[in-house]
Amino acid sequence: MGLLDVFQRVSQAPTNPHPAAATRTFDVADLYQGPVADRSEVPADGGLPLDEKLRQAYFWIVNTAIISPHYDIEYNEGAPQQFVLGDSKCRLTLPSAQSYSSFVLLPLLTFATRRKCLFVGGPGRGKTASAILMGILAGYPVREVRRAMQHGHPQMTIADLLGNPLPADLVQAQSMDDIRIAWRKWLGMRVKIVDEYNRIPTRTQSALLTVMGDNYAELLNHIYECPESAWFLTANDDQGGGTYQVIEALRDRIDVIVQALPFNTRFLADLLTRLEENVRPEEMVPRQIIFTEAEVDRLQEEIRAVALPVELRRRLEFFTSQFEFCEAAGEQFEYRTKDTARLAGVEWHTLTAQDTGRDRLKDLGCQTRNGLSVRMLMTLLTYAKAVAYFRGNRVVELEDLRQSLPFVLHDKLVPDPDAPFFDAPGNAALRTDRISWLRKLFDAACAEFDRLNLDREDPVGTLMQEFGRGLDGVTEGEARSRLVKVERAIAELAKGRKLYGHLYDDLLQLKYLHQRYTNYLRWLKTQ
Numbered sequence: 001m002g003l004l005d006v007f008q009r010v011s012q013a014p015t016n017p018h019p020a021a022a023t024r025t026f027d028v029a030d031l032y033q034g035p036v037a038d039r040s041e042v043p044a045d046g047g048l049p050l051d052e053k054l055r056q057a058y059f060w061i062v063n064t065a066i067i068s069p070h071y072d073i074e075y076n077e078g079a080p081q082q083f084v085l086g087d088s089k090c091r092l093t094l095p096s097a098q099s100y101s102s103f104v105l106l107p108l109l110t111f112a113t114r115r116k117c118l119f120v121g122g123p124g125r126g127k128t129a130s131a132i133l134m135g136i137l138a139g140y141p142v143r144e145v146r147r148a149m150q151h152g153h154p155q156m157t158i159a160d161l162l163g164n165p166l167p168a169d170l171v172q173a174q175s176m177d178d179i180r181i182a183w184r185k186w187l188g189m190r191v192k193i194v195d196e197y198n199r200i201p202t203r204t205q206s207a208l209l210t211v212m213g214d215n216y217a218e219l220l221n222h223i224y225e226c227p228e229s230a231w232f233l234t235a236n237d238d239q240g241g242g243t244y245q246v247i248e249a250l251r252d253r254i255d256v257i258v259q260a261l262p263f264n265t266r267f268l269a270d271l272l273t274r275l276e277e278n279v280r281p282e283e284m285v286p287r288q289i290i291f292t293e294a295e296v297d298r299l300q301e302e303i304r305a306v307a308l309p310v311e312l313r314r315r316l317e318f319f320t321s322q323f324e325f326c327e328a329a330g331e332q333f334e335y336r337t338k339d340t341a342r343l344a345g346v347e348w349h350t351l352t353a354q355d356t357g358r359d360r361l362k363d364l365g366c367q368t369r370n371g372l373s374v375r376m377l378m379t380l381l382t383y384a385k386a387v388a389y390f391r392g393n394r395v396v397e398l399e400d401l402r403q404s405l406p407f408v409l410h411d412k413l414v415p416d417p418d419a420p421f422f423d424a425p426g427n428a429a430l431r432t433d434r435i436s437w438l439r440k441l442f443d444a445a446c447a448e449f450d451r452l453n454l455d456r457e458d459p460v461g462t463l464m465q466e467f468g469r470g471l472d473g474v475t476e477g478e479a480r481s482r483l484v485k486v487e488r489a490i491a492e493l494a495k496g497r498k499l500y501g502h503l504y505d506d507l508l509q510l511k512y513l514h515q516r517y518t519n520y521l522r523w524l525k526t527q
Helices: 003-008 028-032 050-065 102-113 127-137 142-148 158-162 167-172 202-214 248-252 265-277 293-304 310-320 338-344 348-352 374-390 398-409 434-451 459-468 476-493 501-525
Strands: 081-085 090-094 116-120 163-165 181-183 191-195 216-219 222-225 230-235 256-259
Touching: 050 102, 050 127, 050 293, 050 374, 102 116, 102 127, 102 230, 102 256, 102 293, 102 374, 116 127, 127 142, 127 191, 127 230, 142 191, 158 163, 158 202, 158 216, 163 216, 181 216, 181 222, 202 216, 202 248, 256 398, 293 374, 310 398, 310 434, 374 398, 398 434, 459 476, 459 501, 476 501
Parallel strands: 116 230, 116 256, 191 230
Antiparallel strands: 081 090, 163 181, 216 222
16 A cells, blocks of 8 residues: 555544434424334435544544644543552543544534634644644645635734725725725635734734624725634634734634644654655545535534533533622622623732632632633533534533533633642642643532532522423412512522522522512513
8 A cells, every 4th residue: 555545545444333313303204204214314415424524534634644642532431541650640541432632623623613723832733734634624725725824923914814905996986885805815715724813913803803703804894704614723822922912802702722732752753754755644635534515514503403411501500600700899799790800900819808708629619710701601512512423422421511621611711820729739730731620620510519419409490490481371379479489499598608609690590580570470460
């Protein structure tokens, strides 16, 4: 087998030989099918199911194109083997189930869901090469991907980024509408790459933000509507440093951050082969793993259709409720949040000095300086579904959420390095290892959820379910009875001496229910 064949070989064996339940949609033809009719997930054109094609792309990249022997997204089907090494007693874990490299998997899922991924790491670690591969998977020629890539530099103008007005029109035009714009070709591509985005001047960053956030470009009152795209950006660090500080709104638009880990010198022979044979993996991507525009559209639909169980959603609710509450930030109950303090410009140490005596090791919210936005939660749900889909499942599992969460929240949930948690024995390294810290944070929230037995005893959830059935036909007596139950639930929660984030969210939810029933009773009196 020649070297070219080795680089273009795609395994014909199933990449994840494990039966998955097919997602069924109603079809009139189903009424005429017999009870033994078999309907598979094979597409109408007879090709591979898209989740299998996505896995084939992953394994080709990780085994052939990108040298990334770092399987840091670990799954287990039993107790994994662990080895304790060194004076620091660090653990090397051998996963017992198919595990993955985040440096390849997360960008690939970004491609599939058309989200925004930031590669961070030192120069020469494969960030740009990985981004180029994503453009080739979308069907663009290598040369076109390279030419369309935007290279951040200190002199980059809005015209460099978006396009230029035609010179003849500038002279002859009687109005702005008469000026035609020569838009940059990259704006119309479905994979967009911005290299070293933190070297772009602040004014140009604002133009980039409009394209990233709203899918359109504006120049001289002319609008260019961009297609929905997957974005890949690179930077040498994830703190927004560079020639220019990255504006907060632009950083917030990034959905997931992936770190390029160091090269393992045991793979130097592979580099030598590529050098001697003048092989560039991006020029040898097999046709079998290139996706059409229609296939990516279908990928998005199938990923959105992956189910998230109620039990898992409750754990996520409990986890995310830990971080926004800040008792010292306001007087009115609704404004006792970290965001209120941020908007007021209060120094963080001033707030922590007003601590009410809560157990700062037990309170997970004490480990962070902020809470989670709606955009973050939507992104987290998307990637949890995408990981489950990639693994061949149609229902999200707890481990899918646990493994995707650190990469989504990597730059979004800001740790407080002065929190007592980081001074506890064995936790000092978590000040710098964001991925491990976020996993431990989620594990701690799940442990507390189990301790409180919230999957079986959730009075607030019961009241919400009752309200969720609607108010049609509810009598005045029934509404008043429900009001009493809400007030009793608040009184029960008020018995605790300390307030924590999850209790704060529950109390606000109960106040919401109380107001809805109060308004309903007032309406009934007018009938």
